[in-house]
Each structure stands twice: as C-alpha cells, then as structure tokens.
Amino acid sequence: MTEKRLTLLLDFHSGLPIYTQIVNQVQSQLANGMLKPGDQLPTVRALAEELRINFNTVARAYRILDEARIISTQQGRGTYITEIPPPETTEKLRRESLAELAQRFINEALRLGCSEREISRMVRDRLGRESNRSESGQVKK
Amino acid sequence: MTEKRLTLLLDFHSGLPIYTQIVNQVQSQLANGMLKPGDQLPTVRALAEELRINFNTVARAYRILDEARIISTQQGRGTYITEIPPPETTEKLRRESLAELAQRFINEALRLGCSEREISRMVRDRLGRESNRSESGQVKK
DNA sequence: ACACAATGATACAATTAGTACAATATAAAA
DNA sequence: TTTTATATTGTACTAATTGTATCATTGTGT
Numbered sequence: 128m129t130e131k132r133l134t135l136l137l138d139f140h141s142g143l144p145i146y147t148q149i150v151n152q153v154q155s156q157l158a159n160g161m162l163k164p165g166d167q168l169p170t171v172r173a174l175a176e177e178l179r180i181n182f183n184t185v186a187r188a189y190r191i192l193d194e195a196r197i198i199s200t201q202q203g204r205g206t207y208i209t210e211i212p213p214p215e216t217t218e219k220l221r222r223e224s225l226a227e228l229a230q231r232f233i234n235e236a237l238r239l240g241c242s243e244r245e246i247s248r249m250v251r252d253r254l255g256r257e258s259n260r261s262e263s264g265q266v267k268k
Numbered sequence: 269m270t271e272k273r274l275t276l277l278l279d280f281h282s283g284l285p286i287y288t289q290i291v292n293q294v295q296s297q298l299a300n301g302m303l304k305p306g307d308q309l310p311t312v313r314a315l316a317e318e319l320r321i322n323f324n325t326v327a328r329a330y331r332i333l334d335e336a337r338i339i340s341t342q343q344g345r346g347t348y349i350t351e352i353p354p355p356e357t358t359e360k361l362r363r364e365s366l367a368e369l370a371q372r373f374i375n376e377a378l379r380l381g382c383s384e385r386e387i388s389r390m391v392r393d394r395l396g397r398e399s400n401r402s403e404s405g406q407v408k409k
Numbered sequence: 410a411c412a413c414a415a416t417g418a419t420a421c422a423a424t425t426a427g428t429a430c431a432a433t434a435t436a437a438a439a
Numbered sequence: 440t441t442t443t444a445t446a447t448t449g450t451a452c453t454a455a456t457t458g459t460a461t462c463a464t465t466g467t468g469t
Binding site for chain 2: 414418422423
C-alpha cells in the first residue's frame with residue numbers, strides 16, 4: 128500500500144549515467160527521510176515508464192542498491208527499502224557517491240580554468256552559506 | 269530527442285582540415301543561436317555518414333570542442349552542447365560558473381545526506397590528488 | 410626521400426535497450 | 440481448502456548505440 132511516488136529527476140546531459148543518478152537519488156532520499164525502511168519502491172517497469180527509460184536501467188540501479196544492502200529486491204514480489212540498513216554499507220555507498228560527485232565537480236571546475244585554491248575557497252564559501260541558512264530555519268518536516 | 273540537423277558545409281578544397289571546419293561551424297552556429305546549450309549533436313557516425321567522411325574525423329572535431337568546453341561528449345550516451353557555455357571566460361564569468369558548479373555539487377551532496385565537514389574534506393582530498401596528477405601531467409593546448 | 414599532418418580502418422569500452430525467462434503473488438476453479 | 444491459471448515482478452543474456460584508442464594510410468611540403 129505504501130507505494131512511494133519516488134520523484135526522481137534525471138539529467139540526461141549531466142554525463143552521469145542514468146543508473147547512477149537513480150542510485151544516488153534513492154540513497155539521498157533514504158538519507159533525508161523521504162524514504163524509510165520497509166517502503167516499497169516502484170517496480171522496475173513502473174519507474175522505467177515514468178522516467179521514460181528502459182526498465183533494465185532501473186534494474187541495474189536496483190541491483191547496485193541491493194548489493195549495497197540498501198534495498199531488498201525479490202523476484203516476483205517487489206523492491207523494498209531494507210528494514211535495517213546496515214550503517215556501514217550505506218555509509219560506504221554514500222561516500223562513494225560523494226566521491227563521484229566531488230570528482231566530477233572538480234574536473235569541470237578545472238576545465239573551466241579555475242585554480243585549486245579558487246575551487247577550494249568557493250566550496251568553503253558556499254558551505255558556510257548553507258549552514259547559515261539551516262540555522263535560521265528548519266527545512267525538515 | 270531534439271536531434272539537430274546541424275547542416276554543415278564542407279569545402280574539401282579549402283585547404284582547411286575537415287575537423288577544423290566542423291569545429292568552426294559548430295562554434296559559429298552556437299554563437300548565432302542556431303545551436304543552444306543542451307542541444308544534442310548528431311552522433312559521430314551519423315554526422316560522418318551525412319558528410320561522407322570518416323567518423324574519426326568527426327570524433328576529432330568533437331574532441332577538440334569538448335576540450336574547449338563547448339560541447340560535452342559522453343561515451344555510450346551522445347554529444348551535447350555544454351550547459352554552461354562560458355569558455356569566453358572573463359574572470360567574472362568564470363567565477364560565476366564556478367559558483368554555479370559548486371552550488372550544484374553542494375546541493376546534491378547535501379541531498380545525499382553528507383555533512384558539510386564530509387563534503388569539505390572530500391573536496392580537499394580530491395583536490396590534493398588532482399595536483400599530484402598534474403605535476404607529471406598535461407598542459408592545455 | 411623524408412617528415413608531418415590529416416584522414417581512414419579496426420578494435421574496444423561504456424551505456425542503454427530488447428527479449429526471453431524464472432519466481433512469486435493473486436485469483437479463479439475444483 | 441487445494442489446485443490451477445494468469446498476471447506481476449525481477450533476472451539473465453544479448454543486441455544496439457554511443458564515443459575512444461591505436462595504428463595504418465594518404466597527401467603535401469621540404
């Protein structure tokens with residue numbers, strides 16, 4: 128009954144593989160509470176149709192998440208968020224995702240001709256701005 | 269989905285290399301609005317067939333445009349006009365682009381559930397790795 | 410003849426899509 | 440209740456589409 132809508136936003140020009148984007152976004156939605164243990168994810172076909180992609184691409188993302196013990200896929204039954212997401216594996220996957228994001232950002236910045244100092248400083252700047260924002264108002268619900 | 273026709277006119281007697289002609293014409297079409305950020309260019313093979321040339325020549329043109337950050341090529345996906353198109357990097361534009369990149373990166377990282385410290389540290393990590401690599405490495409064209 | 414740049418040929422890797430199948434659930438039939 | 444049929448779900452393998460890498464060939468100038 129608890130079929131999540133699982134609103135995912137794909138960027139087909141980002142250079143990030145679609146299955147990676149799905150993995151990252153499911154992971155992040157679990158991290159920030161939009162998804163909870165026990166929740167059923169859309170079927171590979173349903174999500175594929177909604178995103179206008181092939182269901183194998185969804186299946187690939189689900190398989191990665193399954194191997195990371197984030198979700199539990201069962202043939203003929205469906206796909207669910209793991210009841211007890213092993214912290215160390217979610218942690219691992221999250222760090223990997225972060226590393227991927229970071230590397231990508233850095234590469235693009237470098238190609239833009241930015242110096243490392245510039246990049247580093249910009250990140251510090253923006254991070255500081257973020258923390259100010261969250262201090263003045265809770266976004267969580 | 270919106271595959272551009274990308275009408276290119278080659279002059280095989282101009283003495284100008286074909287790949288250079290492709291580079292120039294893509295650039296000018298981007299400049300005068302015939303091409304816009306996000307547009308997908310024809311595949312190397314499709315354009316090659318249309319122009320009756322080898323697809324490696326197209327690939328070479330695309331690679332040059334990619335290095336110039338005009339377009340973004342992704343193996344297995346396709347080739348697109350870069351979303352953030354300011355290679356005309358005045359200092360100001362470059363900083364704005366960097367800010368945009370950084371903000372996007374940070375937002376995604378936060379959505380992943382990463383802490384600010386984690387994000388900051390990951391960027392430092394990766395930047396350090398990058399500088400090691402470039403010590404032995406390549407200079408821009 | 411030689412050097413070098415441009416182009417072409419071939420093999421490869423990454424991503425996504427297509428097809429057939431197996432496991433499970435659900436409902437109908439006995 | 441048990442059995443059977445059908446639909447639903449994920450899986451496995453394969454194909455198609457994309458750009459990449461490397462080397463061979465061609466052509467031009469010295």
